[in-house]
Amino acid sequence: MTWSVWHVSPVITSIFFILGVFTLYQVVFDWLKTVVHEKKMSISDNTVKSLFGVIYMLVFIFTMQSTIVGKSISWEFMNFIVIALIFCAYFLNIRVPIYFFVPIILVYMVFNHSIGYWESWCHALTIMLSYWSFNYIQGHPTKSHPFIGYIIVGIIWGGIMWYFVALKFNLTMSVFLQEWSYLVIFEVLLYSYVRMLLRESELKGHLEAFANHDALTKSENYAAYSSEIKYLFANSLRNNLGLSMMMFDIDHFKQVNDTYGHLAGDKVLQKAVSTTQTVIDDNDPKVKLYRTGGE
Structure with a gap:
């Protein structure tokens, strides 16, 4: 041919x-x-x-x-x-x-x-x-x-x-x-x-x-956080941009989890993430929430 x-x-x-x-x-x-x-x-x-x-x-x-x-x-x-x-x-x-x-x-x-x-x-x-x-x-x-x-x-x-x-x-x-x-x-x-x-x-x-994504709370997980933060840090350094991050945990979560069981602990986690995400959406939807640890 x-x-x-x-x-x-x-x-x-x-x-x-x-x-x-x-x-x-x-x-x-x-x-x-x-x-x-x-x-x-x-x-x-x-x-x-x-x-x-x-x-x-x-x-x-x-x-x-x-x-x-x-x-x-x-x-x-x-x-x-x-x-x-x-x-x-x-x-x-x-x-x-x-x-x-x-x-x-x-x-x-x-x-x-x-x-x-x-x-x-x-x-x-x-x-x-x-x-x-x-x-x-x-x-x-x-x-x-x-x-x-x-x-x-x-x-x-x-x-x-x-x-x-x-x-x-x-x-x-x-x-x-x-x-x-x-x-x-x-x-x-x-x-x-x-x-x-x-x-x-x-x-x-x-x-x-x-x-x-985290199966329990449906929020993005540590893998997504790691990938995103690498890009944000590199972009911040390259373009001289501001970058801020806040980390928090739930007070006395282990005590609740041990006393009332894992199902109760799961409900606490879901409610905490849902409430936090609602506050974020109402104030600045560009902010992202990640669950990076056990709490």
Whole structure:
């Protein structure tokens, strides 16, 4: 296989290409998230995910399409473009208002030399409706079998999109059915692959929360304190910033614990942490509370 001559089935190479694109997205997103956390930026993970997702997919779509713009085969990458849109709409759940969506579509149509064709306008409208449909089913998930709603929406809108492409480029029924079926296969693979990534990400999040939070009081623990204080000390020295810390314990806690038992001691700890956290939240939510010892 060379750059211009391929001896491997395009379906097989397309599958690996799609998986590679989304794996790269996940790797870069994880790196960006780590940078944001390390620098203590006041940006949520969801905001980073949405901004990076939109930029990444726009670069992906425009770069890929630029190689075939104006040619009779300018339809060949449509399945990749549709899969990218599904990824943003369903899995990232990025909400794109109409006043942003329409200009993006118009810019793409001008870029793709397709603004003068009625089929392209119908195709563009179908893309927007498809995107919002995936947004809708993501926002209204079914408790059982969410895959069914996802694949039904994908099959219906995918068929409509390929219908307008077939009209514009005079594609045969055989090509139309092949491309439509390829899109369905890619949608199934995308769903399976991304769900696997999301499960792994959720598991890592649960493990991180378990490792950094005290099971009894739900406050952050010594591991979280150690990590945070290292950063704060280094940042304070480097930027000549003020830093203050207060430590306290509960008077006569051992006596209460020994006299009334561990269950009573646990209740005292929970009440002490709850009261302290309430006072902190009412006065300065930026202050953090850690349980670093037995009391």
